[in-house]
Amino acid sequence: TAKIINFIENYVSEWNVETKRNNKGALILTVKGKNDAQHRLLTAHVDTLGAMVKEIKPDGRLSLSMIGGFRWNSVEGEYCEIETSSGKTYTGTILMHQTSVHVYKDAGEAKRDEKNIEVRIDERVFSADEVRELGIEVGDFVSFDPRVQITESGYIKSRHLDDKVSVAILLKLIKRLQDENVTLPYTTHFLISNNEEIGYGGNSNIPEET
Incomplete structure (x- = not known):
């Protein structure tokens, strides 16, 4: 802001x-x-609505806390940016932990909440230590991709x-x-x-x- x-x-x-x-x-x-x-x-x-890094998981993914009021299913599958305290940004994707219906039979019915929603960072990181080496820490802000489009008819679509x-x-x-x-x-x-x-x-x- x-x-x-x-x-x-x-x-x-x-x-x-x-x-x-x-x-x-x-x-x-x-x-x-x-x-x-x-x-x-x-x-x-x-x-605007956003999120904050709540935890860096052992597998290198991030759990989130909400900033503002929204439903987790409204951002599932969205691209995002993580901004570190030094000002550097990294991109990622907001996903359910139970991504594949072939592996997790309850993937479709699993509750969309802080326990199941996580960020997969677009970096080759597979542990919490590797994530911290990027400068990412608990408390960093996470912004959602607004997906801005201006249509031929003049409509503006965006988060x-x-x-x-x-x-x-x-x-x-x-x-x-x-x-x-x-x-x-x-x-x-x-x-x-x-x-x-x-x-x-x-x-x-x-x-x-x-």
Whole structure:
């Protein structure tokens, strides 16, 4: 989330808006209005669902913990990226431990949960020690491949459009106000939250005048 917050801050740097970070790292964009005594606020969030390395298994695979709320079967078979504390990334695939129905007769009915879902890293590693030699450790973030597609009809298909589409709408609104030289009746804040999916919401550090 730090990367996308930085991107947005740089994106609006030449616009006539005030920017500041709140204590949780979210970005607040402020557009001055005719009435500066009473303020309004709109919000959307840039953070998304993901996972964290919970355990490095003896066979070199990774067990995961959820970040945010989703069902494990919604990411089974997905490609992913593991980001180490040093910033290096490795790719992998999220799989059931009981992959083959020929070997595991209950593969189709087995519960999709933290015990059965794991990551197979795209590296020649067959032990926990070999995984750690790559720099991967418990606590590293795991991101899901968004699988972005823009169809010929103009539709955008992707994971994680919640809530980045709303952020794009807010940015487009600010840009249009700038381009058309519109002054809003009230000073308006645009809070770009970075912790909604884990329950923080957007109510931290809202300006008192709102």
